[in-house]
Amino acid sequence: xxxxxxxxxxxxxxxxxxxxxxxxxxxxxxxxxxxxxxxxxxxxxxxxxxxxxxxxxxxxxxxxxxxxxxxxxxxxxxxxxxxxxxxxxxxxxxxxxxxxxxxxxxxxxxxxxxxxxxxxxxxxxxxxxxxxxxxxxxxxxxxxxxxxxxxxxxxxxxxxxxxxxxxxxxxxxxxxxxxxxxxxxxxxxxxxxxxxxxxxxxxxxxxxxxxxxxxxxxxxxxxxxxxxxxxxxxxxxxxxxxxxxxxxxxxxxxxxxxxxxxxxxxxxxxxxx
Amino acid sequence: xxxxxxxxxxxxxxxxxxxxxxxxxxxxxxxxxxxxxxxxxxxxxxxxxxxxxxxxxxxxxxxxxxxxxxxxxxxxxxxxxxxxxxxxxxxxxxxxxxxxxxxxxxxxxxxxxxxxxxxxxxxxxxxxxxxxxxxxxxxxxxxxxxxxxxxxxxxxxxxxxxxxxxxxxxxxxxxxxxxxxxxxxxxxxxxxxxxxxxxxxxxxxxxxxxxxxxxxxxxxxxxxxxxxxxxxxxxxxxxxxxxxxxxxxxxxxxxxxxxxxxxxxxxxxxxxx
Numbered sequence: 001x002x003x004x005x006x007x008x009x010x011x012x013x014x015x016x017x018x019x020x021x022x023x024x025x026x027x028x029x030x031x032x033x034x035x036x037x038x039x040x041x042x043x044x045x046x047x048x049x050x051x052x053x054x055x056x057x058x059x060x061x062x063x064x065x066x067x068x069x070x071x072x073x074x075x076x077x078x079x080x081x082x083x084x085x086x087x088x089x090x091x092x093x094x095x096x097x098x099x100x101x102x103x104x105x106x107x108x109x110x111x112x113x114x115x116x117x118x119x120x121x122x123x124x125x126x127x128x129x130x131x132x133x134x135x136x137x138x139x140x141x142x143x144x145x146x147x148x149x150x151x152x153x154x155x156x157x158x159x160x161x162x163x164x165x166x167x168x169x170x171x172x173x174x175x176x177x178x179x180x181x182x183x184x185x186x187x188x189x190x191x192x193x194x195x196x197x198x199x200x201x202x203x204x205x206x207x208x209x210x211x212x213x214x215x216x217x218x219x220x221x222x223x224x225x226x227x228x229x230x231x232x233x234x235x236x237x238x239x240x241x242x243x244x245x246x247x248x249x250x251x252x253x254x255x256x257x258x259x260x261x262x263x264x265x266x267x268x269x270x271x272x273x
Numbered sequence: 274x275x276x277x278x279x280x281x282x283x284x285x286x287x288x289x290x291x292x293x294x295x296x297x298x299x300x301x302x303x304x305x306x307x308x309x310x311x312x313x314x315x316x317x318x319x320x321x322x323x324x325x326x327x328x329x330x331x332x333x334x335x336x337x338x339x340x341x342x343x344x345x346x347x348x349x350x351x352x353x354x355x356x357x358x359x360x361x362x363x364x365x366x367x368x369x370x371x372x373x374x375x376x377x378x379x380x381x382x383x384x385x386x387x388x389x390x391x392x393x394x395x396x397x398x399x400x401x402x403x404x405x406x407x408x409x410x411x412x413x414x415x416x417x418x419x420x421x422x423x424x425x426x427x428x429x430x431x432x433x434x435x436x437x438x439x440x441x442x443x444x445x446x447x448x449x450x451x452x453x454x455x456x457x458x459x460x461x462x463x464x465x466x467x468x469x470x471x472x473x474x475x476x477x478x479x480x481x482x483x484x485x486x487x488x489x490x491x492x493x494x495x496x497x498x499x500x501x502x503x504x505x506x507x508x509x510x511x512x513x514x515x516x517x518x519x520x521x522x523x524x525x526x527x528x529x530x531x532x533x534x535x536x537x538x539x540x541x542x543x544x545x546x
Contacts, residue, residue, distance in 0.1 A: 028303040028509055030523075117544040124544065132460040141494070145487040182496070186459050186545035187405040189538050190477045190497025192504070194461070204463045213515060214418040221414070223455070224463025225508070231465070232505035235498070235524050236301055242486060250303075251508050265462050271390040271397065272459035272545050 028250040031058060032236040034243045041078035046166035048072075049245055058247075060171050065251060066163070067178045067233035069244040070152060070196055071142055073159045080148040081107060083140075094118070104138055107149055111136035116273065127152060130264045131196060133183045152181065156197025157260050164199040176200030176253055180230040186272060193234035195226035196260060201253040202226075203262045224263060225253070301523040304331060305509040307516045312344075314351035319439035321345075322518055331520075333444050338524060339436070340451045340506035342517040343425060343469055344415055346432045353421040354380060356413075367391070377411055380422055384409035389546065400425060403537045404469060406456045425454065429470025430533050437472040449473030449526055453503040459545060466507035468499035471531040475499075478527065497536060498526070 033052050039045065045068065053059065060066075074080070088095065088102035091109060095102035098121030105123060109115070112125035116132055125136045129152065137152040153159045160177040167175045179197030184190075195203060207221035229248055236246045267273055306325050312318065318341065326332065333339075347353075361368065361375035364382055368375035371394030378396060382388070385398035389405055398409045402425065410425040426432045433450040440448045452470030457463075468476060480494035502521055509519045540546055 026509075027305065028505075030301040030303070030505075032300065119544055120542070122544060141489050141491050142485045143487065143489070145489045185497075187538055187543055188467070188497065188500065188536050190495045190500065190536065192497050192500050212415045214416065216414050216416070216418045218414050222463045223507070224458075224461060224465050227461065227463065227465050228504040228507050231501035232301075232303075232508060234496070234501050235505060236299075263461050263463065265460055269393070270460055271392055271395060 026250045026252075028232075028248065030232055030236045031247040031249060032243045033245040033247065034241065035072070035245075036242070038242075039072040039075040039244075041076065041080070043076045044166065045072055045076050045163055046170055050167075050170060060167070060173050060175055060247065061249065062173055063249065063251075064173070065176045065178065065201065065229060065248040065253060066167065067180060067229060067237070067246050067248060068163070069193075069237055070137075070156065070179050070181045071139075071150060072244045073153050073156070073163075073179055073197070074150045075143075077153055077159065079151040079153060080143065081151060083147060083149055097121075101140070104135060104140060104149055107151070108135035108138045111138060111151060129156065129196070130261070131181075131183075131194075133181070137181055137196075153179070153197065157199065157258070158197075160197040160199035160258075174200060174255070176255070176258065178226060178229055178233070180233060182234070193230040193237075195224075195230040195263060198226055198258040198260055200255065201258050202256045203258060203260065205254065225251075226260075226263060299523045299525075301505075301521065303505055303509045304520040304522060305516045306518040306520065307514065308345070308518075309515070311515075312348040312517075314349065314353070316349045317439065318345055318349050318436055319443055323440075323443060333440070333446050333448055333520065334522065335446055336522065336524075337446070338449045338451065338474065338502060338521040338526060339440065340453060340502060340510070340519050340521060341436070342466075342510055343410075343429065343452050343454045344412075344423060345517045346426050346429070346436075346452055346470070347423045348416075350426055350432065352424040352426060353416065354424060356420060356422055370394075374413070377408060377413060377422055380424070381408035381411045384411060384424055402429065402469070403534070404454075404456075404467075406454070410454055410469075426452065426470065430472065430531070431470075433470040433472035433531070447473060447528070449528070449531065451499060451502055451506070453506060455507070466503040466510075468497075468503040468536060469533060471499055471533050473528065474526040474531050475529040476531060476533065476535045498524075499533075499536060 083103045086103040088106040091105045092102040095105040114126045117124040127136045143150045156179045164177045177199045180193040181196050182191040183194045203226035205223040205225045233246045237243045356376045359376040361379040364378045365375040368378040387399045390397040400409045416423045429452045437450045450472045453466040454469050455464040456467045476499035478496045478498045506519045510516045
């Protein structure tokens with residue numbers, strides 16, 4: 001039904017894999033969506049984003065992907081915690097030693113399934129969702145100036161699916177939704193946005209077994225397109241302005257239910273736990 | 274001199290940080306550059322890319338960034354190794370156990386500074402450049418069907434700088450150049466393109482100490498924009514077609530000499546060695 005609708009509304013979509021020119025991949029556009037006001041618990045993100053787009057006279061088009069920073073999702077879902085209510089315990093001394101906010105560390109430990117590393121003032125945990133990141137994703141920036149901390153959504157795939165469904169209701173289009181957060185990486189400096197929730201498309205593109213233009217069979221070509229889309233979105237979404245979302249237009253995604261778990265390597269296969 | 278020229282040719286560039294609308298980040302475009310033929314040792318990549326752009330009636334514009342897959346750079350620099358000339362040694366038994374090409378493993382070890390992990394048929398090394406990746410970046414796909422392996426460029430920053438300079442000669446524009454390769458990541462499935470060579474812009478954007486819209490001082494906001502640009506470029510560059518480069522148009526980069534070393538965390542500060 002959805003596929004039929006997509007094809008009806010977008011005859012050009014069929015050209016994605018049969019380009020007329022020698023250009024196999026079309027141009028991609030990253031279109032920022034700014035929000036004038038903060039998201040509050042209970043707000044409809046779909047409504048706020050569509051409002052902003054209308055003001056800029058931009059409409060969703062078939063084939064678009066929506067990427068949203070998790071912060072607006074967490075805020076809409078009321079995942080804010082008043083830091084004054086948190087009593088730090090065992091971690092207090094460690095936090096103090098590195099001049100960290102012991103309440104944030106305490107929250108991070110509560111949100112974690114396991115501690116991967118705690119050293120040199122850096123706490124790397126595995127969250128209940130299975131993400132491995134600093135402080136279980138608990139963050140104080142871009143919330144309300146330091147009084148509250150924000151937790152990751154409880155089930156980001158479910159959040160993405162809800163937003164995907166809401167957009168379908170309002171636009172009659174099946175728009176894949178990605179929810180992102182900024183993670184650090186081993187060995188490399190700087191944060192990069194990663195996908196932590198997905199709906200409406202495959203997170204990975206699997207080219208294993210296909211042949212390159214020289215006839216060589218590809219062996220390792222499993223591409224984390226959801227993470228590449230997340231990183232691309234970060235180029236137009238900013239921490240210092242109110243641009244928590246963007247449209248990615250022109251990427252030939254693979255429609256599917258989608259699940260973040262596909263991006264998470266099972267512990268047994270991982271060499272860096 | 275270069276800065277003066279940019280400003281002369283591009284009065285609009287000054288608007289990057291003073292947008293007229295409420296849209297702080299402009300839209301970004303990813304424009305693929307396909308090549309009809311393979312790159313051969315000694316080829317001028319600048320010439321080939323400009324040729325392709327002319328055919329599509331696209332011109333470089335001030336503010337553009339060029340991203341190229343390292344493979345065409347390595348090929349132009351003659352970094353191909355005939356696998357028939359490689360005698361595998363100590364690593365042969367390990368490679369055989371996991372059905373790997375012992376010659377590729379041997380090359381990977383020769384190209385490495387140290388072995389980070391060797392387990393379950395996966396070899397993670399630190400290359401002479403300081404990149405931590407599988408098989409020191411030695412790859413057989415997209416070369417010539419399996420006879421030759423391709424090594425990373427000897428000095429990818431130098432390669433980027435050469436290409437940057439060559440483009441300036443031919444277009445009179447200062448176009449930052451990023452060279453990329455696909456890397457795996459700990460904990461997450463799938464490959465993502467990373468920046469391995471850079472010229473003409475800063476690899477990191479440092480917002481630490483700046484304040485978010487709520488007045489909260491950002492503490493961890495060091496963003497690896499070069500890696501996000503690399504990942505974005507991968508969305509239009511493909512392994513299965515001949516699209517080894519793209520233009521990223523509209524990203525407000527910070528002009529600088531640029532160096533990949535800024536992206537590499539010193540071993541002493543790393544928790545995952």
